[in-house]
Amino acid sequence: MKRESPPVAEIVLQIDGKAVKATEGMTVLQAASSATISIPTLCHHEKLEPYGACRLCMVEVEARGRKSYVVSCLYPVARDLIVRTRSDKVDKIRRVILEELLAHAPHSPELMRLAQEYGADKDRFEKESSFCILCGLCVRYCAEIKGKNAVGFVDHGARRKIRFVPEIASNECWDCQECFALCPTSFAQAAYFLTEALAFPGRRKAWTP
Amino acid sequence: MAKLRSAAGLETLRADIVSRRDPGKRCIAVCAGAGCDAACSAAVVDALREEAAKKSIDVKVTGCHGLCEKGPNVVVTPGELCYFGVRPEDAPGIVAGTAKGVRMDEVPFYKHQMRLLIGDNPRIDPTRIEDYLALGGYAALSKALFQMTPDQVLDQVKKANLRGRGGGGFPAGLKWETAKNAPADERYVIVNGHEGEPGAFMDRALFTGNPHKVLEGLIIGAHAIGAHRGFIYTRHDSPKLIEHIETALAQAEAYGLLGENILGSGFDFEVEVHFDVGIFVSGESSALMRSIEGNPPEPRPKYVRTSVSGIWEKPSNLNNVETWANVSQIISRGADWYASIGTEGSKGTKLVSLSGHVVNSGVAEVPMGTPLRTIVHDIGGGVADAKPLKALHFGGPMGGSIPERLIDTPLDFDALAALGAPIGAGGLLVMDDGTDMVDMARYFLEFLTHESCGKCVPCREGLLQMLKILTSMTNGKGRNGDIARLEDLAEVTGMACLCALGKTASDPLRSMLRHFKDEYEARIPAGG
Numbered sequence: 001m002k003r004e005s006p007p008v009a010e011i012v013l014q015i016d017g018k019a020v021k022a023t024e025g026m027t028v029l030q031a032a033s034s035a036t037i038s039i040p041t042l043c044h045h046e047k048l049e050p051y052g053a054c055r056l057c058m059v060e061v062e063a064r065g066r067k068s069y070v071v072s073c074l075y076p077v078a079r080d081l082i083v084r085t086r087s088d089k090v091d092k093i094r095r096v097i098l099e100e101l102l103a104h105a106p107h108s109p110e111l112m113r114l115a116q117e118y119g120a121d122k123d124r125f126e127k128e129s130s131f132c133i134l135c136g137l138c139v140r141y142c143a144e145i146k147g148k149n150a151v152g153f154v155d156h157g158a159r160r161k162i163r164f165v166p167e168i169a170s171n172e173c174w175d176c177q178e179c180f181a182l183c184p185t186s187f188a189q190a191a192y193f194l195t196e197a198l199a200f201p202g203r204r205k206a207w208t209p
Numbered sequence: 210m211a212k213l214r215s216a217a218g219l220e221t222l223r224a225d226i227v228s229r230r231d232p233g234k235r236c237i238a239v240c241a242g243a244g245c246d247a248a249c250s251a252a253v254v255d256a257l258r259e260e261a262a263k264k265s266i267d268v269k270v271t272g273c274h275g276l277c278e279k280g281p282n283v284v285v286t287p288g289e290l291c292y293f294g295v296r297p298e299d300a301p302g303i304v305a306g307t308a309k310g311v312r313m314d315e316v317p318f319y320k321h322q323m324r325l326l327i328g329d330n331p332r333i334d335p336t337r338i339e340d341y342l343a344l345g346g347y348a349a350l351s352k353a354l355f356q357m358t359p360d361q362v363l364d365q366v367k368k369a370n371l372r373g374r375g376g377g378g379f380p381a382g383l384k385w386e387t388a389k390n391a392p393a394d395e396r397y398v399i400v401n402g403h404e405g406e407p408g409a410f411m412d413r414a415l416f417t418g419n420p421h422k423v424l425e426g427l428i429i430g431a432h433a434i435g436a437h438r439g440f441i442y443t444r445h446d447s448p449k450l451i452e453h454i455e456t457a458l459a460q461a462e463a464y465g466l467l468g469e470n471i472l473g474s475g476f477d478f479e480v481e482v483h484f485d486v487g488i489f490v491s492g493e494s495s496a497l498m499r500s501i502e503g504n505p506p507e508p509r510p511k512y513v514r515t516s517v518s519g520i521w522e523k524p525s526n527l528n529n530v531e532t533w534a535n536v537s538q539i540i541s542r543g544a545d546w547y548a549s550i551g552t553e554g555s556k557g558t559k560l561v562s563l564s565g566h567v568v569n570s571g572v573a574e575v576p577m578g579t580p581l582r583t584i585v586h587d588i589g590g591g592v593a594d595a596k597p598l599k600a601l602h603f604g605g606p607m608g609g610s611i612p613e614r615l616i617d618t619p620l621d622f623d624a625l626a627a628l629g630a631p632i633g634a635g636g637l638l639v640m641d642d643g644t645d646m647v648d649m650a651r652y653f654l655e656f657l658t659h660e661s662c663g664k665c666v667p668c669r670e671g672l673l674q675m676l677k678i679l680t681s682m683t684n685g686k687g688r689n690g691d692i693a694r695l696e697d698l699a700e701v702t703g704m705a706c707l708c709a710l711g712k713t714a715s716d717p718l719r720s721m722l723r724h725f726k727d728e729y730e731a732r733i734p735a736g737g
Contacts, residue, residue, distance in 0.1 A: 156661065157660060
């Protein structure tokens with residue numbers, strides 16, 4: 001006898017005091033957004049695999065009496081989980097993360113809007129205007145959606161940066177440019193055009209509509 | 210050599226090896242550990258061999274004996290006479306027996322220790338499995354395979370309360386059980402041999418000097434967990450360690466102690482060696498597993514334990530070198546014996562690498578619960594140049610410092626963690642009263658900013674900002690608000706980072722702000 005696949009289990013959890021229905025396998029972020037509870041994110045994109053790097057979507061969760069801080073873009077929903085999307089600690093995490101990122105991109109509209117909400121001071125830490133906040137949206141979009149890997153991360157630690165790969169970018173990017181709109185600081189396009197200027201100048205002149 | 214196909218075959222071989230050795234024959238063991246090697250122990254070996262060739266004396270090149278400070282170290286058996294700072298010209302006197310040595314059990318550095326793990330090092334040539342077998346090696350494996358069920362082995366490890374020696378102190382038995390019970394068609398065991406923080410050199414001493422001890426523990430663990438494939442993940446830049454591991458694997462396989470149908474038991478197990486890519490975060494468990502898969506060593510952000518879903522999403526049990534090395538004695542001597550050593554919550558012995566402003570730097574092994582005073586003053590010989598002791602720092606760049614007044618604290622996972630100086634992997638740095646605690650925190654952060662993968666914001670940016678502030682403070686440019694900035698950065702780094710490296714990266718700074726805040730305040734114009 002053929003066994004029917006079990007129905008996807010429905011889970012009820014509590015987000016900000018509200019009972020929220022979710023299905024097994026969902027993340028807390030997905031459950032929250034289905035209940036129109038907003039959690040700020042910078043590296044999240046619904047078409048891409050959860051990345052868990054910006055840490056801005058951290059929330060406080062309580063399960064079996066134990067409180068912890070987790071990133072909602074990856075934390076799976078569970079029965080009776082209690083989620084608080086705002087608390088003093090959560091707000092502090094977000095504020096300090098924004099202050100750290102504002103040291104690199106003090107004029108990014110997205111960061112400035114969030115800074116206002118969380119009381120982040122854009123001048124709190126020493127500036128190093130690299131503009132890129134390394135959310136990886138361009139890198140991951142190019143790899144996961146376009147399958148091209150024209151832009152990638154190089155180096156590690158505080159020296160990590162994005163770079164376009166000239167050999168790939170010269171063939172692929174002009175007709176795509178889809179990552180530009182994803183970039184919260186407009187650095188992706190700057191990095192592309194710098195690569196173009198250095199590695200394959202004239203490519204645009206040769207291009208005819 | 211023929212592959213052994215039974216427990217009896219192993220014992221016959223052992224009896225044969227032992228019978229061909231004369232316990233009364235003199236043997237000169239020369240340490241070729243990292244410290245002695247750098248002090249030209251190879252030239253000492255040459256001189257001793259030339260001299261010994263005239264007489265019936267063996268010269269053995271071994272792993273680390275422990276007292277690195279006074280290398281090159283030589284131990285002559287029988288009698289365990291120690292010679293320190295040996296130079297090639299000392300060879301004739303040592304061989305002739307006219308040079309004055311000190312009995313090992315009268316050397317202060319050694320006599321306060323309990324050397325269960327590292328004590329065999331002076332008796333073993335790490336490139337000869339026969340040396341390990343002569344000392345009873347692989348008897349625990351044979352016992353585990355033929356006289357115990359995998360569940361009984363697991364039970365012993367749980368009962369012994371063996372806690373992970375890599376830094377977290379997580380109970381190894383519970384981790385094994387999780388990996389064993391996680392549903393999967395395949396599961397793996399891994400040795401984390403990626404010791405990389407400043408001031409930690411005990412795993413290298415143990416693994417390079419006695420590779421079979423680690424390997425035997427790994428095979429026993431694999432059998433208990435039901436793994437048929439294991440990995441040794443270690444540093445690409447330790448050539449002698451790599452050579453000894455690869456030789457040990459080849460010799461164990463040639464004897465049928467590794468590979469298909471181990472000792473005729475029907476248990477198959479193979480081991481691969483993998484190397485890091487030169488970045489400290491490679492030692493973080495999920496980053497290490499990504500690296501073994503062939504991916505960049507970035508920690509995995511998922512909320513699932515690697516013992517449930519690790520390499521290629523299969524249950525993967527990772528333990529550190531020293532943890533694996535403890536396994537064979539737990540099996541051969543029993544969990545009750547093991548649990549009789551140490552404190553309530555921390556059992557067995559612990560390797561400690563002593564460095565900094567201490568008279569005797571080196572690798573020491575003491576029972577858990579030993580007061581830090583014994584380690585620093587009796588074993589370590591106290592502070593160098595007779596200066597006053599200021600602080601002790603455990604756990605390297607992810608550990609913490611405690612002031613001198615806490616020196617009677619026992620070596621215990623929980624007691625030290627409560628003071629903000631978790632044992633970590635066991636690196637103990639002794640600091641005299643001339644040490645600048647602001648600069649110490651700066652030094653550790655400088656190390657970590659280069660060793661973080663850079664993926665998550667609070668680690669990449671938080672460490673960098675803390676480093677910038679501490680650098681300006683040490684340059685006499687501290688600003689008002691710096692301490693509050695440091696406290697916020699440290700707190701958020703500790704709460705929000707993706708992996709254990711980031712989460713603990715601010716621990717040294719936090720411990721110093723806890724115990725030495727006045728030194729930080731003194732760097733700020735208005736005192737805060």
